[in-house]
Amino acid sequence: MRALLQQAASRLHAIEDRLTVRTQIAAAVAAMSIVLVGTLAAGAALISYRHTATLIESSVAGIASSTSGRLDRFMATRQQEMKLFTELEPMQRLWQGDPNKLRSALEALQRNFEFTWIGFADLNGDVVASTGGLLQGKSVTARPWFKQGLEKVVVGDVHEAILLSSLLTQRANNEPYRFVDIALPVRDASGKVIGVLGGHLDWSWASSLIKDVEANDGNTDTRLSILSKSGMVLVGPQKETIRYDGDELAGILKAGDGTFREKVDGQQMLTAFHVGNGFRDYQGLNWIVTASQPASVALKAAISSAQMILAIGAVIALIALSLAVLVSRRIAGPIIALTQEADRIGRAHGPTMLARQSGSVEVVQLSRALRSLLRRIGHAEERTKEAELRASENAMQLQEDMLKLRELADTDFMTGLMNRRSFLAVADDAVAFSRRYKRNMATLMIDIDHFKKINDSHGHAAGDDAIKHVADVISQSIRTTDKAARFGGEEFVVLLREIDQEAAVLLADRIRTSIESAVVRHGEAVIPLTVSIGLALFDEGDRDVQDVIERADQGLYVAKKTGRNRTFLMPATEDRAARAA
Incomplete structure (x- = not known):
């Protein structure tokens, strides 16, 4: 071969x-x-x-x-x-x-x-x-x-x-x-x-x-x-x-x-x-x-x-x-001319002829081109180093941007609270922790009363202001270890860790009264605002966080049906009885 x-x-x-x-x-x-x-x-x-x-x-x-x-x-x-x-x-x-x-x-x-x-x-x-x-x-x-x-x-x-x-x-x-x-x-x-x-x-x-x-x-x-x-x-x-x-x-x-x-x-x-x-x-x-x-x-x-x-x-x-x-x-024209010139120089007698030929325009231009090429190569190397440095900086910026995007993906765009997906992931971990270490945990389901009436009377922009206000009150009322999320529309859910029934009820009522007593304005209009809250405590019989949330949602339903602007604690025994039935 x-x-x-x-x-x-x-x-x-x-x-x-x-x-x-x-x-x-x-x-x-x-x-x-x-x-x-x-x-x-x-x-x-x-x-x-x-x-x-x-x-x-x-x-x-x-x-x-x-x-x-x-x-x-x-x-x-x-x-x-x-x-x-x-x-x-x-x-x-x-x-x-x-x-x-x-x-x-x-x-x-x-x-x-x-x-x-x-x-x-x-x-x-x-x-x-x-x-x-x-x-x-x-x-x-x-x-x-x-x-x-x-x-x-x-x-x-x-x-x-x-x-x-x-x-x-x-x-x-x-x-x-x-x-x-x-x-x-x-x-x-x-x-x-x-x-x-x-x-x-x-x-x-x-x-x-x-x-x-x-x-x-x-x-x-x-x-x-x-x-x-x-x-x-x-x-x-x-x-x-x-x-x-x-x-x-x-x-x-x-x-x-x-x-x-x-x-x-x-x-x-x-x-x-x-x-x-x-x-x-x-x-x-x-x-x-x-x-x-x-x-x-x-x-x-x-x-x-x-x-x-x-x-x-x-x-x-x-x-x-x-x-x-x-x-x-x-392209061949200059090369042929250069060949003919080289042949003539090669036939000349004495070194002076060669020296004189070496100073011809073509040779000088070629020398200048070669020196220019070397200079460009050096400049290109410097540009390459600069490009590598910029690439490293861009990689760091990309990492920061990815962190920001991940944060946006886990956050409700209107209120800044967690969204449903990120909240459920945190809540699952909290349930596992409470079950393993026998710790108390509670969940609040919060819904704005007569929200459709607010939208119909004052417009959807006023409804958005009401949602943002409720989100601000919730964020200011809970601890850093607690988590709050907007589940969609005018409904919010709050996860309270390391808390007993009495403290959970007090916190829920504090949120409710804070919202009721606040003055929410949209333009020149004053918007009356109240919420109903369903409360559920974690129980050993709960299969997962969905059971706790569902029980809190049942409490919210009772709070709505019994007059609104109130908090209702849904016991775990009634929830299990409902599931068994």
Whole structure:
């Protein structure tokens, strides 16, 4: 192998010896131009293709994400409507009153919102009143929505309601009715569960949503589908079939969103997916929304841009070939002249001729160029050292900026308090510490009374001033070892470490009275401001910090229901009894 390399090198040198300088320069410039232009054109085409493809993938992913968000917001709105309906004060007299009046109220709710059926069942599971009288007097004790609705707000996945479907009018296309259930416990004025309010949403609204999005896809032939968390198609092509399963489904659920390419009916498709994760109080059902476009349509712009760049590169390469000849003549001219001068000097007699030639303009310029090059090299070394020093300073500045960004990520932007994520991390550590070392700990849930009235009367800017004022009072009232956070809206949570019940109650009342006695102004208006506070102490029976916070939230609910502007301590025994029930 070594002998072959040496032989090839010898032949290359022999060829070089037969070529003029002009020819070598022209060949070198032409080859370099073609390589550089070709490389740049291919690289630019690749970058353009990937960039355009990324934009298209982002667009498809945006369609899937926005559609998933609309699904979750729709469900969250329906869930909130049901919850608010159960809490209406006029309804407290109807739950156990005249069934006919209750039925009228339920039908009014149905007319105003998008429920196919709404019914109230007592603790025995008998439907006391329902819209249209459907299932009225029937037992629903075996229905999952009733069983789970006795304990909490529950949203059931898409299913066929066989019993209810038999009572409804048959559809024109003979498709079965499919519903999404929403159920929640109904409580009397004392907070005791007296029954379950259940509602059935007709799943056809999801199909209408998909058709609306597909109709406004900008002629991209986007195909949308909604899948259950088990991979079954609920809306879209091949409905009621399993589209993804096994590791592929697990990967989609784990990733939450993304894009990939797949072959559907022999056609290559670009598919984006988004797994719904709920909205506000609605926890979500992990519905998977997919948006698919034919790859030939989706990536047409990316391929076209890449082809255009390659064509431009080919034209530039041809121009470079022409310029290479001109450049070679320009570069070879001084070298040929220098060669001729050197040949003349070499034929002269005596050293004076050589000395005189050494002072020629070309040689002097070359010497000056070399000395200038050395000077630039030295200057470049100094600039390199300066650049290294600046890089070190920039690295330190970057570290400081990262610390500031981390602080911003853990802080509520309006109040400067901790946000929910950072607070829960600290609270988990505090619970673990209290459990391990048998130390006391308490949690306060603080909510501004009549906050919506403040916004409606004085504007949202006044509401923001009220939130900031409450945050300032809380920050000034607690110790440095305590932690306070804004959980969203007008709700705050405070973690009190190393504190007993008496001190916690005193601190909560001090915060409440400080807020009540303060004068909050917005412009020329004086805003009356009070808060309700729920208090809970850590108990060995608590599973984690969520139990303590939930108990404090229950105390806040009681404080709200019993007059507001007060503090209520929620005992741990009642909370455990509620969980056991």
